Amino acid sequence: MKKYSWKFWAIFWASAAVLLVSFYFFLQPSRQSDSPEKENKLSMGKKYSIISGVVEYLLSGEREKTFLILFQNNMEIRPGGGFIGSFGILKINKGAVSDLQIHDTGYFDERIPDSIKAPYPMEENLRVKYLKMRDSNFSPDFPTNAKMAEDFYYLGKGEEKFDGVAAITTNVLTSFLKVTGPVQLEGYPGTYTDDQAVLALEYQVEKAFDEQGIARRERKSVMNLLAKEIIKKSKNLSFQEKRLLFDVILDDLSKKDIQLNFKDQKMQKIIKDSGWDGGLDTEWEKDYLMTVDANLGAWKSDYYVKRDLEYFIDLSQEVPKIKVRINYNHTALQRDYMTKDYFSYLRIYLPEGAWLLNKGDFPDIRFGKEKLIDGKERKYFGTIVRFPINSKKTIEFDYILPEKIAEDYVLKIQKQAGINDEPVRIYFTGQNGEKKEYSGILDSDLVWK
Numbered sequence: 275m276k277k278y279s280w281k282f283w284a285i286f287w288a289s290a291a292v293l294l295v296s297f298y299f300f301l302q303p304s305r306q307s308d309s310p311e312k313e314n315k316l317s318m319g320k321k322y323s324i325i326s327g328v329v330e331y332l333l334s335g336e337r338e339k340t341f342l343i344l345f346q347n348n349m350e351i352r353p354g355g356g357f358i359g360s361f362g363i364l365k366i367n368k369g370a371v372s373d374l375q376i377h378d379t380g381y382f383d384e385r386i387p388d389s390i391k392a393p394y395p396m397e398e399n400l401r402v403k404y405l406k407m408r409d410s411n412f413s414p415d416f417p418t419n420a421k422m423a424e425d426f427y428y429l430g431k432g433e434e435k436f437d438g439v440a441a442i443t444t445n446v447l448t449s450f451l452k453v454t455g456p457v458q459l460e461g462y463p464g465t466y467t468d469d470q471a472v473l474a475l476e477y478q479v480e481k482a483f484d485e486q487g488i489a490r491r492e493r494k495s496v497m498n499l500l501a502k503e504i505i506k507k508s509k510n511l512s513f514q515e516k517r518l519l520f521d522v523i524l525d526d527l528s529k530k531d532i533q534l535n536f537k538d539q540k541m542q543k544i545i546k547d548s549g550w551d552g553g554l555d556t557e558w559e560k561d562y563l564m565t566v567d568a569n570l571g572a573w574k575s576d577y578y579v580k581r582d583l584e585y586f587i588d589l590s591q592e593v594p595k596i597k598v599r600i601n602y603n604h605t606a607l608q609r610d611y612m613t614k615d616y617f618s619y620l621r622i623y624l625p626e627g628a629w630l631l632n633k634g635d636f637p638d639i640r641f642g643k644e645k646l647i648d649g650k651e652r653k654y655f656g657t658i659v660r661f662p663i664n665s666k667k668t669i670e671f672d673y674i675l676p677e678k679i680a681e682d683y684v685l686k687i688q689k690q691a692g693i694n695d696e697p698v699r700i701y702f703t704g705q706n707g708e709k710k711e712y713s714g715i716l717d718s719d720l721v722w723k
Contacts, residue, residue, distance in 0.1 A: 339437040341437060342361060342420075345358065346442065347444055349444060349472070351576040353414045353621070357408065359379060359408070360378050399619075399658070415552070416530075443692050446531055459500060531691070560685065560686065561587070562685070566620070566621045574613060575613040580602070583598075583699070586701045587703065594674060596672065620658075630672075640656055
């Protein structure tokens with residue numbers, strides 16, 4: 275890996291520290307080939323070059339730069355990544371974090387007037403009549419969500435002028451612990467490891483604090499201690515371990531656990547071309563799919579809900595025919611303070627001109643177009659999905675595509691932020707009857723042909 279200057283590592287570790295501290299605020303209520311190509315696949319050298327460019331941007335200029343950070347709890351999945359329990363205002367001045375202020379959206383939203391009507395599934399099922407910042411990421415398109423969150427900030431009388439917006443999920447904490455190793459905290463039982471830290475913290479702040487005689491207002495102090503301990507361990511990592519941590523952050527960007535949006539147009543183009551902007555692709559004209567869940571149950575059940583996707587393509591008929599199947603598995607065995615039956619608003623995004631053949635068991639299906647901040651659109655249909663704890667459910671739909679899509683067939687599947695490592699299987703029948711299959715993991719946007 276290239277040896278970067280002290281300024282590079284200063285801003286890198288400052289940014290890493292912000293990502294680490296962020297988890298404190300997550301636990302708020304509330305593709306001639308048979309293999310896919312990762313969209314915008316970048317060489318490692320190219321990735322380092324891009325990150326270096328971002329760092330240089332952050333270091334450039336005389337004035338302080340200010341960013342809005344959205345903390346998304348993907349244990350309660352939302353279209354943009356997860357429930358926004360808190361947000362931060364990060365200021366960077368000459369290679370150092372000069373200020374970081376965190377705000378609870380629950381309290382901040384009280385300052386926002388009731389002016390933007392909530393979409394129907396929220397109004398009808400959550401009894402939420404108006405959108406506020408905590409629900410501002412109801413689009414799977416991060417540039418749109420970034421603008422929405424910023425608008426709500428100003429509606430709440432916020433006075434900062436932002437140079438960009440970033441969103442991160444709880445998976446960032448897990449990423450860091452995979453490199454630093456387990457952490458123990460003085461005064462608290464157990465060990466925090468990468469495979470159970472988020473769950474252990476949820477229990478600590480919801481239940482264990484009371485059993486330990488900790489005042490409710492002090493119940494989240496454990497997270498401050500954990501953040502400080504991880505930062506301390508990170509600073510003592512070897513060069514190879516630091517490189518591994520750097521690679522982990524790149525992986526989080528690829529998986530959309532970190533999404534970035536800059537006001538500077540040159541920087542934003544770099545981020546978009548790298549596939550790190552979290553954008554919904556409205557320009558793709560071949561076959562397209564994106565499945566998007568919005569947890570409307572107000573519980574952290576997505577920690578236990580597993581999904582796998584099956585996509586059947588038949589080009590041998592008069593018109594191209596598609597079957598999309600989503601298999602859900604609620605792995606929790608019983609209801610508790612964190613999880614109950616699953617309740618989601620599912621949207622399936624597809625090409626313009628596609629036509630649904632059946633509504634199946636979902637008479638409430640609604641059709642629409644996702645209107646993005648840039649004025650472009652992507653067609654979808656949506657429905658409410660419910661299933662009990664400790665159960666499995668399969669959702670299946672058949673639709674046809676425009677005939678032109680069969681010509682030089684290519685499929686793009688976009689990943690929803692916050693849902694990682696989803697198995698995907700593709701079953702293809704060509705115009706001449708040839709058959710191909712693919713099986714893999716949807717850990718980033720992919721293209722298959």
